[in-house]
Amino acid sequence: MPDIVAETYRNQMNELAGTLPGFDDMRAQALAKFAEAGIPSPKSENWRYSDLKRLRENALAPAAAHAAPDLPAPLAEVAARLVFVNGRYDETSSDLGDLWQAASIRPLANHLMANEDRASELRSSDDGISMLNTALVRDGIVLSVPAGVEIEEPIEIIHIMENAGQAAAHTRHLIELGEGASATVFERFVGDEDSYWVNSALQARVAEGGKLHHIRLQEDGPAALHTTSAFVSVGAEGSYDACNISLGGSVARFEVKVRLLVDGANATIDGVALAASGQSHDVLAHVDHRMPNTNSDQIYRTVADARGKSSFQGKVTVAHGAQQVLADQSFKALLLDRTAEANAKPELEIFADDVKCSHGATIGELDDKALFYLTSRGIDPATARQMLVEAFTDEAFLRIKNESLGEAIRARVGDWMQTHAATPGNAA
């Protein structure tokens, strides 16, 4: 990475001085580490499937403010709609509904203004992308659901990128669920055709008995670079249930790390990625079982069309003495063409002896016998292929509780098949 890249980002960081109270020192530390670590290369194990070449050569400018964005149509009744345009909270487009009555919800700057001492809670992992997010974060939302409060409808966080070619947005969201609280956070990523970079991180803390559902629908523009992460800790009898749907972007990577900190904590991390020509989707999921009696389950289904690539790195760690852990991981990839690519890298690191951990990974093509069976009943080949792909992905959607969201997301698979892969000529 040329020195000018770190230097440019340092200047960008200086421009942000004072915008997030109490945070300037942490920015500076993160940038210093970034200058050393640089932009990850595919030589780094965690980034081997996502090539950030564009970022290694040039620094991207901060995306400029943009008014009156093209808001995506709602997919379900939501408790609140929080809109970020080019990395900035857009109050005009957002709608807090009645959520403010049940939960505390405010932009990151306001949160830190009230709690300067809590700036240290904003953390980075040890890679350059995360450090850059800390150094350059401009905005984010802080949602805090008090103990016992159950919020039924999803809370939608929309990231929109418009007119942000060769520019970047760094956001950071904090979600806190009190004891026994529950909420569904529905993150959406959309954007135009420009080659922007969206770099967003979410941190969540689920207290005892809390239940956080986290649904992500990534529909970034075709030239977008998408690097996002979620860092979650779960308390006793609490749960984190995630479903990540990757459809857009040119290079898109999502990293999720869940720490199960106390007995009885659970996590399910599911997802579907549909990669069309020229797209690379990469998910790195890490569940860290710190204590006994913690469970996790992961179901990932990916589909790649001609020259599309989907990758899954699933890591499960079980700490010393964390007995009676159940951890399961299932990754299946479907290749619709001989030029499609899928990568699977399951990893288990287990330091306890009384645990049940399993993983399975398969990579295959559509079943010819099933296709013929469907067509032999009068179903045209494109519809038959679509039915089989919908059936293949469906397993990963079963834990989406909100029906409207589940339906809308399932319909995305059919739409994708119709636009990208339903032509029989694509068959390998």
Add this chain to the structure above:
Amino acid sequence: MLTVKDLRVSVADTEIIKGMSLQIKPGEVHAIMGLNGAGKSTLANTIAGRDDYEVTAGTIEFEGKDLLELDPHERVGEGIFLGFQYPVEIPGVSNLNFMRTALNSVRRYRGEEDMSAAEFMKLVRAKAADLQMDPEMLKRFVNVGFSGGEKKRNEMVQMAILDPKLAVLDETDSGLDIDALKVVANGINAQRRDDTAVLLITHYQRLLDYVQPDVVHVMIDGKIVKTGGKELAIELEEKGYADVA
């Protein structure tokens, strides 16, 4: 209705059907009998249009149309149904969704409107009841966890819903106990009309006790070696293929 002329078919470069001809008229039930490997299933799959079956010579006409020019789903639209020897399991696709999509695909091919969900449910429940199929099985994934007999019953329900002009039933009787065999035979007989035809492909004479064929063909090594009435099936059962042919 169906005219097969001098047909030759290869699978993976091995010739399986070595010149056969066959004519089926409306209202007729034909049975093709023969040992394993005689080419019976190859004929069924070729009529249905399966990919790996390469027609190297001859023609198949269905109601005056060149069947070999049509894709498998188009052949169904024209009125052909293949009952599978080994029905395929399709996890994730419900039986109901499968049958409704199939029926509406065929209707669209024929320029008809889709059938409404309510009308379809009425139809499928009635057909399932005729074939003594537990309605719960309609909600399950296609053939997943079905017993051999249940799979064949499911084939018959699909046939009844699609109501084909020509049903080609490939070893539909295999793996059935006597009760299931009778139910399946009733399904076939219900499909038997003046304007429809059935081509039964079978190994044994057993099914023919319940579904009386008009014409019986004996197939050996890719060719029809003998054609007769239903008494030919009985003769085969008694004397074996070697003697009859």
